[in-house]
Amino acid sequence: MxxxxxxxxxxxxxxxxxxxxxxxxxxxxxxxxxxxxxxxxxxxxxxxxxxxxxxxxxxxxxxxxxxxxxxxxxxxxxxxxxxxxxxxxxxxxxxxxxxxxxxxxxxxxxxxxxxxxxxxxxxxxxxxxxxxxxxxxxxxxxxxxxxxxxxxxxxxxxxxxxxxxxxxxxxxxxxxxxxxxxxxxxxxxxxxxxxxxxxxxxxxxxxxPESPRWFISNGRDDDARKALEDIYGELGDGEAGDGHRQFEDLKRIHEEEVSHSxxxxxxxxxxxxxxxxxxxxxxxxxxxxxxxxxxxxxxxxxxxxxxxxxxxxxxxxxxxxxxxxxxxxxxxxxxxxxxxxxxxxxxxxxxxxxxxxxxxxxxxxxxxxxxxxxxxxxxxxxxxxxxxxxxxxxxxxxxxxxxxxxxxxxxxxxxxxxxxxxxxxxxxxxxxxxxxxxxxxxxxxxxxxxxxxxxxxxxxxxxxxxxPESGNRSFEDNVLFFQEAKKVGSWLVGRVKDGEWKSMPYGDVLLDGSAEAHEQQPLLSRVGDQIP
Incomplete structure (x- = not known):
């Protein structure tokens, strides 16, 4: 220990x-x-x-x-x-x-x-x-x-x-x-x-470290890799391998977002x-x-x-x-x-x-x-x-x-x-x-x-x-509220999908292991996760 x-x-x-x-x-x-x-x-x-x-x-x-x-x-x-x-x-x-x-x-x-x-x-x-x-x-x-x-x-x-x-x-x-x-x-x-x-x-x-997301958004892929290495160590196996996956995910997300500024x-x-x-x-x-x-x-x-x-x-x-x-x-x-x-x-x-x-x-x-x-x-x-x-x-x-x-x-x-x-x-x-x-x-x-x-x-x-209640929902679910509100032509929370966003859903909505949930996860853990 x-x-x-x-x-x-x-x-x-x-x-x-x-x-x-x-x-x-x-x-x-x-x-x-x-x-x-x-x-x-x-x-x-x-x-x-x-x-x-x-x-x-x-x-x-x-x-x-x-x-x-x-x-x-x-x-x-x-x-x-x-x-x-x-x-x-x-x-x-x-x-x-x-x-x-x-x-x-x-x-x-x-x-x-x-x-x-x-x-x-x-x-x-x-x-x-x-x-x-x-x-x-x-x-x-x-x-x-x-x-x-x-x-x-x-x-x-x-x-x-x-x-x-x-x-x-x-x-x-x-x-x-x-x-x-x-x-x-x-x-x-x-x-x-x-x-x-x-x-x-x-x-x-x-x-x-500088934000790897900012480096990627400015076409500085090498600097993004170095930033991830600074955070995770050399991009190889184990936790460092997670850094390599993060780089690939960030790169893909950036390419999808370029046309949606x-x-x-x-x-x-x-x-x-x-x-x-x-x-x-x-x-x-x-x-x-x-x-x-x-x-x-x-x-x-x-x-x-x-x-x-x-x-x-x-x-x-x-x-x-x-x-x-x-x-x-x-x-x-x-x-x-x-x-x-x-x-x-x-x-x-x-x-x-x-x-x-x-x-x-x-x-x-x-x-x-x-x-x-x-x-x-x-x-x-x-x-x-x-x-x-x-x-x-x-x-x-x-x-x-x-x-x-x-x-x-x-x-x-x-x-x-x-x-x-x-x-x-x-x-x-x-x-x-x-x-x-x-x-x-x-x-x-x-x-x-x-x-x-x-x-x-x-x-x-x-x-x-x-x-609307945004807690314990993925970012995609929260964006969906505004799409549904536009469909029904009302901003009143109670009128959007029978008031679904009036309360917080319970369960591991953000931890479902899905690709979307993983995509939305930022890069670093909080202090409580840092001490071995």
């Missing part, structure tokens, strides 16, 4: 494990930004340096404009990935995110004039890089990963997103407690610490076959924004303040909520492939709607406790519990699922474009939510929870009628 040390060394040098760890760390980059801005928004020196007040709508603009950068970066770097390769595109994404972070760090360092505009520039540039990461990393990892439990794999990666969120808020909270809310370095230190992510990833990207214009044309799945991709990302959790992640302390807590208590509760968020994401691993994407999203919407209604009730009672003769803390505690439950419901039902669906409902020729469109809609929708949230804080106070209750209900209703 190999020792623990041998297992760790084997994992460390295994290209397959390296791809998984790299992808997970890259996803944490986005989570860090969410946690980073939470306390920066309430730092007195930051507000003074930017020349804005604590209730200024410009706070929302600074936060939200990052998402516009993400939308542009997704399209830009997806094109770079197709033309110059996945690794070069990822390198450019990380370098851009690093540059944007540095621009943010130096904003106002030499005085207030121009500080606000420099911060805007930094947010946009960093958004370009992170948006590219969000679009290209899923393409790269899906081309280099094999996992029958697709949902579990993505849920595990998105738990790293929450790790980044916790890391940023924890550092923010620590330096704020140590230096005070009037300290310049209490907001600059959390920004510059973010450099750990892009710098570490840039340092190790050269050791990773799909453009962005095709995907946005109502008469084209890919318009319906594109609509579903846009719908789930838009609905995720309607849950309001982009706002909760960025404005956590302000949310708890609406329950009547002072700033210090609200910040401590936000940290506890984020830690709970991280732990509860483990449940998503278990449920996403056992229950399906659609069921989790529907139940998530129900729980979120109820929780936000309770938050509106108890938020109102807590805010008016004195005039009503009530105990403020007693009224706020049910609100705290509701927000913790809502956070878990979002993480389990709405975090990883919306990113998984576009990878399952498109043919291979449209999957890269789908990833870019998904990030674009995510960026635009979250820009709107994060921009509007501070305005709603100032004008609606606790009634903002009623708005989120209504938007969650709307998200759940549209999901019920329009979203």
């Amino acid at each position: 190999p020792s623990t040390k041998d297992k760790v060394l084997s994992l460390w040098h295994n290209k397959r494990a390296q791809v998984v760890m790299f992808s997970s760390t890259a996803i944490a980059l986005y989570g860090y930004d969410q946690g980073m801005m939470s306390l920066i928004n309430t730092n007195f020196d930051y507000l003074y340096t930017m020349g804005i007040s604590g209730d200024s709508p410009i706070i929302g603009w600074i936060v939200g404009i990052y998402y516009l950068g993400c939308a542009v970066g997704a399209v830009l770097f997806s094109m770079v990935a197709d033309r110059y390769g996945r690794k070069k595109s990822i390198f450019a994404c990380l370098a851009t995110a690093s540059l944007g972070n540095l621009i943010m760090f130096v904003s106002g360092l030499w005085g207030r004039p121009g500080a606000l505009y420099t911060m805007f520039a930094g947010r946009i540039v960093m958004g370009l890089g992170v948006g590219g990461v969000d679009a290209v990393i899923p393409i790269y990892s899906s081309e280099l990963a094999r996992d029958e439990a697709r949902g579990k794999a993505l849920a595990q990666e998105f738990q790293m997103n929450i790790f980044g969120l916790n890391m940023a808020f924890g550092i923010n909270l620590g330096v704020t407690r140590a230096l005070g809310k009037s300290s310049e370095w209490a907001w600059r230190i959390p920004i510059i610490v973010m450099q750990v992510y892009p710098v570490a990833l840039l340092a190790c990207i050269e050791t990773l 799909v453009s962005y214009w095709d995907m946005l044309t109502p008469s084209h076959d890919q318009f319906h799945p594109t609509f579903i991709t846009c719908l789930v990302q838009f609905n995720q924004a309607l849950t309001g959790y982009g706002a909760v992640s960025v404005y956590g302390p302000q949310i708890f303040s609406l329950l009547g807590f002072d700033i210090v208590t609200a910040e401590n509760l936000t940290m506890a909520n984020y830690l709970s968020y991280f732990v509860l994401m483990t449940i998503a691993w278990i449920l996403i492939d056992a229950m399906g994407r659609r069921v989790l999203m529907l139940w998530g919407s129900v729980v979120l709607t109820v929780c936000f209604l309770l938050l509106a009730i108890f938020g109102g009672l807590a805010m008016h406790a004195d005039s009503l003769g009530l105990d403020q803390t007693a009224m706020a505690i049910p609100g705290i519990m509701s927000l913790f439950v809502a956070t878990g419901a979002f993480g389990i039902g709405w975090l990883a699922t919306v990113w998984l669906i576009p990878t399952e409902i498109f043919p291979t020729t449209a999957r890269a474009q789908a990833a870019a469109i998904s990030v674009v809609i995510w960026g635009l929708a979250n820009f709107a939510i994060t921009f509007l949230t501070p305005i709603m804080f100032n004008n609606l106070t606790y009634l903002i929870f009623l708005v989120f209750a209504a938007t969650n209900a709307a998200a759940g209703i549209s999901t019920y009628f329009l979203l």
Whole structure:
């Protein structure tokens, strides 16, 4: 039996494990930004340096404009990935995110004039890089990963997103407690610490393999063979022989796909076959924004303040909520492939709607406790519990699922474009939510929870009628749904083949050993399969 040390060394040098760890760390980059801005928004020196007040709508603009950068970066770097390769595109994404972070760090360092505009520039540039990461990393990892439990794999990666969120808020909270809310370095230190992510990833990207699929699609067969050798070893017998078979399969698949290319214009044309799945991709990302959790992640302390807590208590509760968020994401691993994407999203919407209604009730009672003769803390505690439950419901039902669906409902020729469109809609929708949230804080106070209750209900209703269940089905079966929907002339899931796609089929659908199932399997195994 190999020792623990041998297992760790084997994992460390295994290209397959390296791809998984790299992808997970890259996803944490986005989570860090969410946690980073939470306390920066309430730092007195930051507000003074930017020349804005604590209730200024410009706070929302600074936060939200990052998402516009993400939308542009997704399209830009997806094109770079197709033309110059996945690794070069990822390198450019990380370098851009690093540059944007540095621009943010130096904003106002030499005085207030121009500080606000420099911060805007930094947010946009960093958004370009992170948006590219969000679009290209899923393409790269899906081309280099094999996992029958697709949902579990993505849920595990998105738990790293929450790790980044916790890391940023924890550092923010620590330096704020140590230096005070009037300290310049209490907001600059959390920004510059973010450099750990892009710098570490840039340092190790050269050791990773380029996608053999990209090499083949660009007529570089010899490089594709070398990449497969890098992954599997020399193309000979045993596992290496599997590498030779993979090359032959990839070559054949590429030749079949050459004549079926799909453009962005095709995907946005109502008469084209890919318009319906594109609509579903846009719908789930838009609905995720309607849950309001982009706002909760960025404005956590302000949310708890609406329950009547002072700033210090609200910040401590936000940290506890984020830690709970991280732990509860483990449940998503278990449920996403056992229950399906659609069921989790529907139940998530129900729980979120109820929780936000309770938050509106108890938020109102807590805010008016004195005039009503009530105990403020007693009224706020049910609100705290509701927000913790809502956070878990979002993480389990709405975090990883919306990113998984576009990878399952498109043919291979449209999957890269789908990833870019998904990030674009995510960026635009979250820009709107994060921009509007501070305005709603100032004008609606606790009634903002009623708005989120209504938007969650709307998200759940549209999901019920329009979203097909893609879990535990082959890619071909998921594409078949859209063909059948076109035949019956309806997008309502219940009207397509007697509602066959309303629930997830059970059994080894993806593991049937068929040639089609094997074709759709990407190349590498997940970390759990790496240790001998």
